[in-house]
Amino acid sequence: MAVDATAATGAGSTSATGRSRLTESFDTFLNLLTAQIKNQDPLSPMDSTQFTQQLVQMTGVEQQLLTNDLLEKLVGNTGSGIQTAVSLIGRQVNATSADAKLAAGKAEWNYKLAAEATELTVEVLDAKGNVVQVVKPTDKGAGDHTFSWNGKDRTGAQLPNGGTYTLRVTAKDSAGAAVVATPFVDGLVTGVEQVDGKTLITINGVKIPWERVTSIRQAEAAPPPASADATPEEDTALAA
Template identity: 35%
Template sequence: MTSVSGVDGTGNVANQAAQARLTTDTQSFLRLLTAQLTNQDPLQPVDPTQWVTQLAQFSSVEQQVSSNTMLAQVLGELRIGSDRADMSYIGRSVEIVSSQVGVKGGQLDARYILPAGTVSADVRLLDRDGNLVHTFAAQTTPGAHELSWDGVKADGTMVADGTYTLAVDARDEKGAALKSEVTYNSKVARVRREELDTLFELENGATVGRYDIVSAS
């Protein structure tokens, strides 16, 4: 099943409530204004400047609420357009840059990229709790290295399907840590919204964010 949840309407609801309250307050103000004009002392009339100031304040609030309503509508349209764009990824192959990798059917396919100056490297697969699942024989040559694993752990058991962390620890000749990258390709199986984030569930079992996707085909 493929889906994207609807646009968050919290802003629209808040603006509708503000608009309704403004209408009520304006009507109350006009009734009060009429009563004051009708019952004021002709010998000591209220300063007209006060009426103008109050009317200006109400006008300013009305314009602000109206602007907020229009902004909420624009944001809603942008969100709908973004959702449609996200849904277009379903079924497409995407390239991901993320250490969060997926294992499905015991199969893991990824690549790690070592920077220039690397003299030693350690590649490990960790579970969600940070526990070591498997250690790979790592290359040390700078550049991209393919990694493919059948899911069989050192004790002969099969790793469970799910999302794992592929931790790459690259070091230079002085033992200082170097920045490395993990990338892989998979097809998008489902798109869903979680709070204000869009998440892409991949066929390899991983779940990534929009900004983890660097290309699509």
């Protein structure tokens, strides 16, 4: 991994140097071109084909540098983030995130209060940042809490499934000081992908940067299905 990191660093330095030289060359080229246009012979104007070709070459070099930047990001992610994230598939994880997807008329969040609060307000925001629901929970103690939402807005209208909503928690103590509230998700990792050079994992239908994972554990094994031919007494004995 150290070798990969060194190579990526070296590639980054090379791209940065190349971009700096390209900028200087392009500025020089424009200055020379401007001077030529100003001082050209009106009876024998300069051939526009040459400087057009030079512009095309400059553009090609710039595009190559941008491609190098993208490749550097991919190399960095492939060497660390994507490999680590893939190993999370099928694992139960906690990750800091305030997002949840509304499915089957329900969305659920978890949040942690750093201390006991005397004032506590929970707001649900849509993708545009609009507050669609406001609740004042009665459980204000320090520690982990779960908030379940039935998908209805403040007018009582049921919102459509499939949307991603954000939880905003505002808490204050008896002195009026803010209490830190950290939202998080707890669920099974079902997918990994890269978007714009970032590695994202899917938890409960929501895509979250993999570096936000705070804990990992084995997925809980599902109980074996009861035999269709078994009697209630046999089922009880199997469960025991």
